[in-house]
Amino acid sequence: MRRPLYLIQEALVNLRINRTSVMIGIVTTAFTISCFGLFALLYGNLKNLAGTLQQDIEVVAYVQPDASDKVVEGIRQRLEGEKAVGELSFVSKAQALKEFHQQFPDESTLIEGMEENPLPASFVVQISPRFQESDSIEALAERIKQFPGVEKVRYSQDWIDTLALLVSYFEFGAIVIGVILAVATITIIANTVRLSFYLRKEEIEILRLIGATGSFIATPYIIEGALLGACGGALALGLLKGVFEFFRLELNASGWFSGLESVLTFFPLQTSLFLVLAGMLLGCGSSFISVFGLMKVRNETA
Amino acid sequence: MIQLFHVSKFFERCAALQNVTLRIEKGECVLLTGPSGAGKTTLLKLIFGAEIPDEGQILVQNRNIARLREADIPYLRRTMGFVLQNFKLLPKKTVFENVALPLIIQGVSRAESKRKVGEALKAVGMGHKHTSQTGVMSAGEQQRVCIARGIVNNPIILLADEPTGNLDTELTSEIVELFKTIHARGTTVLLATHNQSVVEDMNGRVLHLQAGRMVSDKGPAA
Numbered sequence: 001m002r003r004p005l006y007l008i009q010e011a012l013v014n015l016r017i018n019r020t021s022v023m024i025g026i027v028t029t030a031f032t033i034s035c036f037g038l039f040a041l042l043y044g045n046l047k048n049l050a051g052t053l054q055q056d057i058e059v060v061a062y063v064q065p066d067a068s069d070k071v072v073e074g075i076r077q078r079l080e081g082e083k084a085v086g087e088l089s090f091v092s093k094a095q096a097l098k099e100f101h102q103q104f105p106d107e108s109t110l111i112e113g114m115e116e117n118p119l120p121a122s123f124v125v126q127i128s129p130r131f132q133e134s135d136s137i138e139a140l141a142e143r144i145k146q147f148p149g150v151e152k153v154r155y156s157q158d159w160i161d162t163l164a165l166l167v168s169y170f171e172f173g174a175i176v177i178g179v180i181l182a183v184a185t186i187t188i189i190a191n192t193v194r195l196s197f198y199l200r201k202e203e204i205e206i207l208r209l210i211g212a213t214g215s216f217i218a219t220p221y222i223i224e225g226a227l228l229g230a231c232g233g234a235l236a237l238g239l240l241k242g243v244f245e246f247f248r249l250e251l252n253a254s255g256w257f258s259g260l261e262s263v264l265t266f267f268p269l270q271t272s273l274f275l276v277l278a279g280m281l282l283g284c285g286s287s288f289i290s291v292f293g294l295m296k297v298r299n300e301t302a
Numbered sequence: 303m304i305q306l307f308h309v310s311k312f313f314e315r316c317a318a319l320q321n322v323t324l325r326i327e328k329g330e331c332v333l334l335t336g337p338s339g340a341g342k343t344t345l346l347k348l349i350f351g352a353e354i355p356d357e358g359q360i361l362v363q364n365r366n367i368a369r370l371r372e373a374d375i376p377y378l379r380r381t382m383g384f385v386l387q388n389f390k391l392l393p394k395k396t397v398f399e400n401v402a403l404p405l406i407i408q409g410v411s412r413a414e415s416k417r418k419v420g421e422a423l424k425a426v427g428m429g430h431k432h433t434s435q436t437g438v439m440s441a442g443e444q445q446r447v448c449i450a451r452g453i454v455n456n457p458i459i460l461l462a463d464e465p466t467g468n469l470d471t472e473l474t475s476e477i478v479e480l481f482k483t484i485h486a487r488g489t490t491v492l493l494a495t496h497n498q499s500v501v502e503d504m505n506g507r508v509l510h511l512q513a514g515r516m517v518s519d520k521g522p523a524a
Contacts, residue, residue, distance in 0.1 A: 006406050206390045209350075210404045210451070211380035213373070 007216070011223035014196040022228060025192040029232020029279050030239065032181035037240045037267070037275055039174035045264050046170060050163045052263055057137060059125040059155040061144045071149035072121065078147050079123055084131035084140045093121045120151065134161055182282060189228060189286035193221050197291060218291045222284055229283020233276035241266060303328045303459065303490055304349060309358035311344050311514075318344040320514045321358070326492065328458070331485045331506030331522070334494040340511040342494035346461050349492070350382055351375040363458065380408055383452030383460040383489075387467035389444045391451075393437030397428060400436055401450045408455065422450040426480055442473035449480055453489070460484060462493040466500055478503045 015022050061079070063072055072090075079085050091099070096119040100111070111118060125144075127137060141153045197204070207217050244266050251264075267275070304326040311319040319341045326332050334342045347353040348360055351367050360367040365378060384390075391400050401422055405415040423429045426446040431439075436447055445465060452460055462481065466474040478500055485491045485506075495501065501508055510518040 003406060003409050202390070203392055206392065207403070207407070208376075209379065209384050209390065210407060211376045211378075211382075212407045213376045216376075216407060 003216075007219045008223060010220035011227065014193075014200070014220055014224045015227060017199060018192065018196040021192040021195050025189045025228045025283075026232045026235060028188045029185050029229050029282060030235035032178075032185040032282075033233050033236035033275055033279055034239050035181055036174060036178040037236055038243070039170060039177060040271075041240060041244060041267065043167060043170040043174055044267075046163065046167045048265065049263055050167055053163065055129070055132065057127055057132065057156065059127065059137065059141055059144065059153060061123045061125065061147070061150050062152045062154070063121040063123070064149050064151040065120060067121075067149040075123060075147050075149050079125060079144070082140060082143070084128055084136055085125050086128035087126035089124045091122045091124060093117050093119055096121065134164070185232075185282055186286045186289065189225055189283055190290040192228065193225050193287045193290040196224060197221060218288075221291045222287045225283035225285075225287025225290075226280045227283070229279040229281065229286070230276055231279075232283070233279025236279065237267075237272055237275050303330075303363060304492070305359075305361040306345075306348075307359045307361075309348065309355045309360055311341075311348060311353060312356050317514045319348070319355075319511075322511075322514075322516050323358075324509065324516065324519065326490065328490055329485075329488055331481075331491045331504060332493070333501050333504055333506050333508045334492065334511065335496060335498075335501055335508055336511035337496060339513075341514040342496075342511055343463055344514075345511070346463050346492070346494055349459075350384070350461060351378055376407075380404070380455065381458050383455070383457035385445070385448050385452045385460065385462040385465045387464035389436075389441075389448045389468075391436040391444055391447055393435070395436065396432065397423065397434050397436055397439075397447050397450075398432040400447055401432075401454050404451060404455045410455075418454050419450075422454040423447075425453065425483070426450045441468050442476065445469060445473070445477055446480070449477070449484075453484055457489065459490045459492060462491070462495075464495055464497075465493065466495065466497055471499075474500060475503065 061075065063075065067075075076088070076090065079088055094117070097111075097117050100107075100119060125140075127140070131137070131140070137155060141155055144150055145153050204217055244264075248264055304324075306322050306324050309319060309322045310317060322341075322345065334345060336342055344353065348355055348367065349362055351362075351370060354368050362378065363381065365374075367378075370378065392403075398419055401419045402415050405418060410418070419432070420429065423432055426449050428443065428446050428450060431443070436444055439447070445468070449465070452462075460481075465481070466477050469477060474497065481491055481493060481504060491506070493500070493504065493506075505522050507522055508518070508520045509516060510520075
């Protein structure tokens with residue numbers, strides 16, 4: 001028990017004597033993890049949003065104005081026979097007009113003068129969860145277009161596809177930026193730890209002389225790196241949470257994208273802990289790189 | 303205990319030791335003498351594995367130093383004690399912490415450490431100063447602490463490199479007395495010095511080095 005306690009104490013001494021570079025190390029780690037976390041946060045929320053929108057996607061099949069009741073019934077039966085169709089509802093010409101008046105009261109005058117209701121009847125198709133991929137929706141729309149009595153099919157897939165593409169770009173961007181910043185952080189933490197190593201060079205020589213193994217000498221530096229990385233990770237988490245809450249409040253206050261703020265989520269507990277752990281591992285790895293090779297017991301003593 | 307067979311060591315083609323052969327038995331007191339640059343420190347470094355001989359073989363406790371793996375060297379050093387001219391103490395740590403360091407490295411329990419450190423400090427007359435910081439102590443006191451650290455784990459061999467180099471005549475005599483006591487307990491002592499009075503007071507076997515060569519090997523005076 002005494003040896004581990006000694007090694008932890010030595011790591012804390014390292015952190016204390018090397019304060020400035022330790023602070024630089026913590027801020028750099030926090031910056032790296034924040035950048036990576038920001039991308040991860042955007043990626044996660046966009047993915048959530050894309051998923052929510054994908055669930056709400058509808059295919060609207062407009063019926064030809066002169067279609068008879070029999071033709072309309074034929075369209076319904078064929079739609080009900082489609083596996084991809086979840087819920088199906090029919091909007092008659094009269095209902096369409098009523099909804100138009102409700103949704104666009106200011107524009108009602110545009111069609112008031114017309115003798116005949118210009119709005120077509122339509123079938124609104126909710127997609128079954130198993131068929132919500134963009135290819136399945138596109139194939140369904142193509143089939144519906146061929147049904148007798150269907151004039152036009154509309155669905156809002158394009159911009160959902162764009163959103164999905166954006167999500168994949170974010171995924172790629174997070175990985176690239178994460179790797180670049182991780183390398184930068186490893187270099188900075190490694191130099192911080194190496195500095196404490198050199199500041200205590202004489203002490204290390206004494207330890208070597210009296211029989212300390214390489215791992216005994218290296219352990220306080222590895223602990224130092226781990227503590228430094230964990231502090232950086234925790235700081236990054238705090239920063240991200242602050243930025244996230246600020247953004248959510250601003251979004252709420254602005255009134256733009258109404259309802260979007262309820263879809264936005266911060267990292268769950270596991271991911272938050274993972275970020276701190278990632279900082280810790282980054283610190284450990286950097287220290288290991290830094291002190292590995294400085295552990296020689298020959299040609300260095302006395 | 304220590305055997306050297308035709309050992310040579312070169313630093314950038316300059317011979318620090320040339321063709322040295324010697325044998326030190328358990329319990330001997332050996333004084334390594336010679337002027338600065340004669341190779342005394344190099345010989346000590348070869349014995350504790352900080353250097354590898356370029357020629358010849360060194361056996362320490364039947365272990366061949368040249369063939370010893372890097373990872374095994376710390377374990378060899380744990381059987382030795384070291385006393386150096388510049389003390390090599392940790393100035394921000396207390397006397398107790400400095401002396402206990404070899405025991406912490408070896409994983410000795412706290413109670414056992416306390417007992418052993420107490421004994422070692424008592425042996426060097428520093429029992430009353432265990433809470434003092436070594437950085438503020440006099441040279442004589444620091445050397446006593448260094449000796450206490452050297453003997454705290456009951457080493458088989460005590461290696462000392464110019465242990466009185468920084469001390470005045472009076473302190474030198476005190477330190478010599480300590481070495482004599484340690485040797486009398488049965489510890490093998492190998493002490494490098496260029497101080498003739500130390501050589502005379504210790505009255506041990508004297509090996510004289512000159513420009514890396516062993517020029518004489520004399521037993522203790524009767």
